[in-house]
Amino acid sequence: MLPVYYIAHDIISSLGFNSEENAQNLFANRGGIEKMTDSYFLPESFCASKVDDERLENSFNAIKNKSEFTRFEKLILCSVSNALAKTNIDINSRETLIIISSTKGNIDLLEEKKKHRFESDRVNLWKSAVMVQHFFNSPNKPIIISHACISGVAAQIVAKRHIESGQYKNVVVVGSDMVTPFVASGFQSFMALSPNPCKPFDKTRDGLSLGEGVATIILSSDKSKLESESVFTLLSGSITNDANHISGPSRNGEGLYLAIQNTLKEDPDTKIDFINAHGTATVYNDEMESIAFCRSGLTDVPVNSFKGYIGHTLGAAGVIETVMSILSMENNLLVKSLGYDSCGITHPLNIITTNRHAEINSCLKVASGFGGCNAAVLIQKQPR
Amino acid sequence: MKLQISKYCMVNGGQILIDGETVFLDKSRENFKEFIIEAYKQKYITYPKFFKMDNLAKLGFVASELLLRDVMDRNIPKAEMGIILANRSSSLDTDEKYQKTITPGEDYFPSPSVFVYTLPNIAIGEICIRNKILGENTFFISEHFDSDMLCNYVIQLFIKKAVSSCLTGWLEFKNDEYFAFLMLIEAHTESDKIIFDADTVNELYKRF
Amino acid sequence: MDKLILKLKEEIIEILNLEGVSPDDINNELPLFGEGLGLDSIDALELIVLMEKNYGIKITDPNKGREIFQSINTMATFISENKTK
Numbered sequence: 001m002l003p004v005y006y007i008a009h010d011i012i013s014s015l016g017f018n019s020e021e022n023a024q025n026l027f028a029n030r031g032g033i034e035k036m037t038d039s040y041f042l043p044e045s046f047c048a049s050k051v052d053d054e055r056l057e058n059s060f061n062a063i064k065n066k067s068e069f070t071r072f073e074k075l076i077l078c079s080v081s082n083a084l085a086k087t088n089i090d091i092n093s094r095e096t097l098i099i100i101s102s103t104k105g106n107i108d109l110l111e112e113k114k115k116h117r118f119e120s121d122r123v124n125l126w127k128s129a130v131m132v133q134h135f136f137n138s139p140n141k142p143i144i145i146s147h148a149c150i151s152g153v154a155a156q157i158v159a160k161r162h163i164e165s166g167q168y169k170n171v172v173v174v175g176s177d178m179v180t181p182f183v184a185s186g187f188q189s190f191m192a193l194s195p196n197p198c199k200p201f202d203k204t205r206d207g208l209s210l211g212e213g214v215a216t217i218i219l220s221s222d223k224s225k226l227e228s229e230s231v232f233t234l235l236s237g238s239i240t241n242d243a244n245h246i247s248g249p250s251r252n253g254e255g256l257y258l259a260i261q262n263t264l265k266e267d268p269d270t271k272i273d274f275i276n277a278h279g280t281a282t283v284y285n286d287e288m289e290s291i292a293f294c295r296s297g298l299t300d301v302p303v304n305s306f307k308g309y310i311g312h313t314l315g316a317a318g319v320i321e322t323v324m325s326i327l328s329m330e331n332n333l334l335v336k337s338l339g340y341d342s343c344g345i346t347h348p349l350n351i352i353t354t355n356r357h358a359e360i361n362s363c364l365k366v367a368s369g370f371g372g373c374n375a376a377v378l379i380q381k382q383p384r
Numbered sequence: 385m386k387l388q389i390s391k392y393c394m395v396n397g398g399q400i401l402i403d404g405e406t407v408f409l410d411k412s413r414e415n416f417k418e419f420i421i422e423a424y425k426q427k428y429i430t431y432p433k434f435f436k437m438d439n440l441a442k443l444g445f446v447a448s449e450l451l452l453r454d455v456m457d458r459n460i461p462k463a464e465m466g467i468i469l470a471n472r473s474s475s476l477d478t479d480e481k482y483q484k485t486i487t488p489g490e491d492y493f494p495s496p497s498v499f500v501y502t503l504p505n506i507a508i509g510e511i512c513i514r515n516k517i518l519g520e521n522t523f524f525i526s527e528h529f530d531s532d533m534l535c536n537y538v539i540q541l542f543i544k545k546a547v548s549s550c551l552t553g554w555l556e557f558k559n560d561e562y563f564a565f566l567m568l569i570e571a572h573t574e575s576d577k578i579i580f581d582a583d584t585v586n587e588l589y590k591r592f
Numbered sequence: 593m594d595k596l597i598l599k600l601k602e603e604i605i606e607i608l609n610l611e612g613v614s615p616d617d618i619n620n621e622l623p624l625f626g627e628g629l630g631l632d633s634i635d636a637l638e639l640i641v642l643m644e645k646n647y648g649i650k651i652t653d654p655n656k657g658r659e660i661f662q663s664i665n666t667m668a669t670f671i672s673e674n675k676t677k
Contacts, residue, residue, distance in 0.1 A: 188494060
């Protein structure tokens with residue numbers, strides 16, 4: 001079986017404009033969630049983690065091309081360019097596939113004031129994919145995954161399958177979503193937004209914080225492309241469904257439990273050193289995860305959520321948070337789960353409350369989403 | 385790895401076909417909603433939550449109901465049944481509906497029951513809930529139906545033993561135009577069934 | 593009150609897509625959630641929108657919502673005491 005390696009990564013978020021900057025703020029426990037008072041998003045104030053517009057424009061100008069791109073597309077182009085600069089894979093080759101993960105893409109183009117800025121079909125994800133393909137001169141049509149909040153983890157699993165099939169040698173996985181009035185109002189109508197920065201797994205948690213950003217992961221079957229000191233492998237992954245409710249997680253965590261079981265069964269002796277949870281800080285999600293982790297016998301494994309730092313970045317979450325997990329593994333640093341003070345779940349977990357050094361050779365990354373979907377991936381680190 | 389199309393369903397232009405045979409025909413309806421509700425009633429489907437679904441989910445639901453009828457009692461392992469769908473417009477039809485509920489000003493009343501359907505994979509979720517399907521599910525977006533990509537991907541799922549059966553196809557809805565092409569894929573055991581590959585799937589798709 | 597109750601039932605049937613249900617089918621004391629009319633969490637959120645849109649009553653605490661939405665009667669009573677539209 002062809003192994004699949006993580007050979008390069010990038011993050012653009014409220015914590016910074018590349019992986020290194022994100023790592024610096026993450027390791028210093030500096031969060032990027034702020035109060036949003038601009039009524040453009042919502043009539044009332046709420047908390048979200050935003051990408052700085054000015055910095056985005058400057059980053060984009062550095063790699064600019066004549067055509068007009070939307071904000072969503074600029075995020076993708078900047079991040080993919082950053083990641084490509086770190087490695088020498090050939091984006092113009094038939095051997096390299098691009099996979100885009102997003103829930104809403106250019107959805108802001110449905111707004112009255114933005115409607116006429118671009119052609120009418122630009123709101124479609126496939127249209128953004130065409131723009132990305134042409135920008136990078138890729139001969140292959142990008143694959144697009146739009147599967148709620150598991151999109152970013154699912155995209156890695158889809159990438160792995162495409163490499164294992166022998167069809168492609170490299171896959172550039174990029175996940176992105178923006179904070180928009182569309183999404184903010186929707187979550188508000190679900191009464192799912194906390195008025196304050198979110199507190200995953202905490203006793204006083206009262207909802208999520210929205211976030212935006214983009215991250216890129218380059219996967220390859222070619223070990224020689226690796227730049228890092230260690231070898232990071234995407235060992236296994238699984239996607240499942242709770243078959244219970246379209247917006248509420250299953251009460252016994254069935255889908256997530258199955259996803260974890262499927263992921264771990266390929267190598268049952270692997271000791272998990274770290275779990276990065278979905279941890280949205282809604283009452284129901286975090287409780288469901290604690291049940292699933294408990295059923296899987298993982299209550300002693302150090303676990304955190306990165307959403308206390310950057311909020312819920314939807315289609316970008318699975319990719320951003322995987323990169324943050326890899327950064328943790330690269331530095332052997334278990335990062336504090338920001339926002340957590342005291343246990344608010346019925347099945348206590350080993351939540352990371354302060355940064356501490358530990359040998360992290362394996363990481364389980366999970367995600368869950370609307371529609372009852374769940375996904376998990378297992379990442380392994382080995383010396384070169 | 386030899387796979388078969390055990391059964392397939394197509395919904396388009398006032399017709400529903402199973403394995404190429406018309407099982408429901410009604411071109412008289414004013415719009416999709418009336419057509420699909422009529423199909424629901426005439427084919428004796430009973431599922432009250434159907435009426436809360438958006439158009440995309442209703443389309444997928446009726447197609448999968450008729451496809452999986454008489455199939456689900458065959459003891460197919462539900463944790464190993466995958467649902468891999470794709471379309472062009474994502475949930476855009478419902479997105480536009482939702483956008484209207486957030487018109488700035490007096491008409492600003494965000495609707496949670498509309499918002500929940502502003503993700504294309506909810507249509508998959510509804511099929512999973514109805515049939516208790518727990519297996520691998522993924523929703524792809526592409527400009528056109530890409531049988532190469534979809535078929536090769538589903539075949540790979542079988543090879544990796546991620547699924548032992550799979551519901552796959554194209555589920556598209558926009559501006560009252562609907563097209564559902566769903567197939568049930570299983571290991572090839574019946575000689576009279578169509579072999580599942582990009583060519584045979586393209587043939588079926590083109591016929592419509 | 594009867595007029596309000598009828599109006600409320602019609603609104604609920606329409607907004608929650610209760611196909612084949614008529615106002616006569618809904619008993620005023622019938623529990624709306626769980627066993628009774630079988631409404632779920634998304635329906636509860638949609639009822640909160642209905643309260644604001646049609647009656648100008650803003651409900652910010654979902655637990656308060658649960659009390660108010662117990663039955664048609666509890667809803668109608670609450671509306672007649674609090675409506676601003």
